[in-house]
Amino acid sequence: MTDIDRIRAARTRAAGKILKTPVLSSPALDAIAGRRLLVKAECLQYTGSFKARGGWSAISALDQEVRARGILAYSSGNHAQGVARAAQAFGAPAVIIMPADAPQSKIDGTKSYGAEVVTYDRETESREDIGAALSAERGLTLVRPYDQPDVIAGQGTVGLEIAEQTKGLELGQTDVIVCAGGGGLASGIALALEAEAPHLRVRTSEPVGFDDVARSLVSGQRESNERLSGSVCDAILTPCPGELTFPILSRLAGPGLTITDEEAMRAVALAFRHLKIVVEPGGAAGLAAALFRSDQIEGDTVIAVATGGNVDTARFSEAILNY
């Protein structure tokens, strides 16, 4: 189970290895949001996303002899790089199972951290079967993208930093808007804020049509999305909230927010222009809600987490030129 002690322990293990990312702001964005808007720029994290935290937390928590046998992860994107970086730092071999049609830049990025990339055919092969066979053969330890206590704890260190970085601001009840795929980051932050800054409440943001978390929060049970592709927010398209993450969000999160693809692209462009950060569309979903859902937000201040910046050049160029 993930609790505040586990999150604090994750932070201790990450000292000097995970970047304390800055909180940015701009009067131009405040004007659009209709209130003070603070942006936790987690896209600046090592590997370009918050996933470096969960990967570090999970791998640093393993016994040395278990870790030395090797790490396994399934991912086509940010989690792959977070796990690969941590494994490399501990001298552990990492095997990342990626779809053969994953963007070459992401495969190259994962390899640049020394990982062995095993590709599979999405149509004809099962990554779970490949992973199970490799695990049995080599004794690898699986690091899941969100439904694992030490992964959630690692992502929760973002919440500890938000609590510290906003301490002097005398905030009242304030929403912290976090994009949600499986909910690892949102649930980790929610636990950290419950303990350290209970006046800050997590709310999730998802693309329209992929709002499994928002609908699950309403119904009280884990709802699924009908589709798994078809949004520019590719990094946060997951089938349903996690088994471990949903109970945390159900207890602590406010009502879920949704944004359109166009709003995500506009948020990417505005973050470029006014904050000088590179955010991928999925990573900008929280910022988009903070900017464009002000009627559904209360309080003088809103906090958004910009979660990742691993975006294709063409997509980013499209965002800044056209939105």
Place this chain on the structure above:
Amino acid sequence: MTDIDRIRAARTRAAGKILKTPVLSSPALDAIAGRRLLVKAECLQYTGSFKARGGWSAISALDQEVRARGILAYSSGNHAQGVARAAQAFGAPAVIIMPADAPQSKIDGTKSYGAEVVTYDRETESREDIGAALSAERGLTLVRPYDQPDVIAGQGTVGLEIAEQTKGLELGQTDVIVCAGGGGLASGIALALEAEAPHLRVRTSEPVGFDDVARSLVSGQRESNERLSGSVCDAILTPCPGELTFPILSRLAGPGLTITDEEAMRAVALAFRHLKIVVEPGGAAGLAAALFRSDQIEGDTVIAVATGGNVDTARFSEAILNY
């Protein structure tokens, strides 16, 4: 005169008003640089450049009644926004004299902080003459872009942060590469490092053809550039090193470095891809030298300051798509 006490006082006055910017890194950039490369991401500073520091320092140091009469500045853009933001925060009117060919984003940014913008022709008019006339007429106080002790002191706070942020790294003799226009930032950092981290040595980077600082360091006197325009590095095209800044650089800086426009554009693209920050070409000159002049740099680590991110969308898009 600027000394370490003045820099420390500038930091005290800036508490809570100036962002402590992060130091970023990426294995991909280390590989290109041939050594560990640390990037001080000052483009994330309020107003999108380090100039917010000098502006805040100079304006916060004024007597209240002097400040209330108003502030004057001449600037190609970044200093304009830094001064405008500080003036606005203190409730003082600001008049900013900008070249007519300054990027529209910088003119708009300056106006967004409530300043009055007056434009001039870079080739045929003297901004100093225009400034002097306006000062006399309205009783405004001029805040110079670099040749003013409290401005240099404000920029020097970057050096205090670099000293703090690299304290645990056990660096040997290490170069800190800073792009140079008039040399305010480079000289301020040099003074801060002399006091706080004398193993760190400032070196300037300038575009080929605009290497007045590098040539001045060789000749021992202030040399001028033949041209004042014609590089993508618009933010750092100044006629010659400052009267106050050059003696500091002459005493403390290592040999000057030069980079091409193409290398500046490549550095912009690499910072986008691997650090997730938006840097303007001039602001990337130090990073370009760290990446592409490794034969002229010694030591296991190099530090580059990415000084600003106020770049037009078309230029940035060109950099990331073509370089």
